[in-house]
Amino acid sequence: MRRIVLIGVLLLLALPAMAQEVVVRGIDGREVSVPAAEIAALPHVTVRGPGREAASYSGVPLVALLERVGAPFGQAMRGAALRVVVVVRASDGYAATLSLAEIDPGARGTQVILADRRAAEPLDAAEGPFRLVVEGDLRRARSVFRVNRIELVQLP
Known part of the structure; x- marks a missing residue:
């Protein structure tokens, strides 16, 4: 019985560690919090996982979130916009970067998404609730x- 109670307490303590929202920060410092329910309601696309990973992931194109903080795409993707870096951070401190041009749908034929589903199921605690x-x-x-x-x- 004590073991079950301990497991329950540990699960409850882990809940805050799972982000139920994503904070998006623009070049100008403006921040927008996007809750999980709002992300789930946005139009989703499905892509295949990286490398030999055969799983399919469903999520929101990253461009849809970055436009909320004024990220330049399309015809505005020139000059200083080509020196904008996107830093994607995890709750455990891990981070990865992409250039803004890599995310621009007019510049590449592939998608970059914030996934919330794997093989039509919500991401598990090891990956989610959101995964790049x-x-x-x-x-x-x-x-x-x-x-x-x-x-x-x-970047300068």
């Missing part, structure tokens, strides 16, 4: 699990 999936990557190095923050950084 970069379609076409040959390795999982940029597959950030437990994403809680996305930041735009302007």
Whole structure:
């Protein structure tokens, strides 16, 4: 019985560690919190996982979240916009970067998504509730699990 109670307490303590929202920060420092329910309601696309991973992931194109903080895409993707880096951070401190141009749908034929589902099921605690999936990557190095923050950084 004590073991069951201990497991229950540990599970409850782990809940805050699972981000139920993602904070998106623009170049100008403006931050927008996007709750899980809002992410679930946004239009989703499905992509294959990186490398030899055969699983399919469903999620929101990263561009849809970055547009909320004024990220330049399309015709505005030139000049200083080409020096913008996207930093995707996890609750455990792991982070990966992409250039903003890599995410621009007009510049690449692949998707970068914030996934909330794997094979039509919600992500488990090891990956989610949100995971970065970069379609076409040959390795999982940029597959950030437990994403809680996305930041735009302007390079000099």
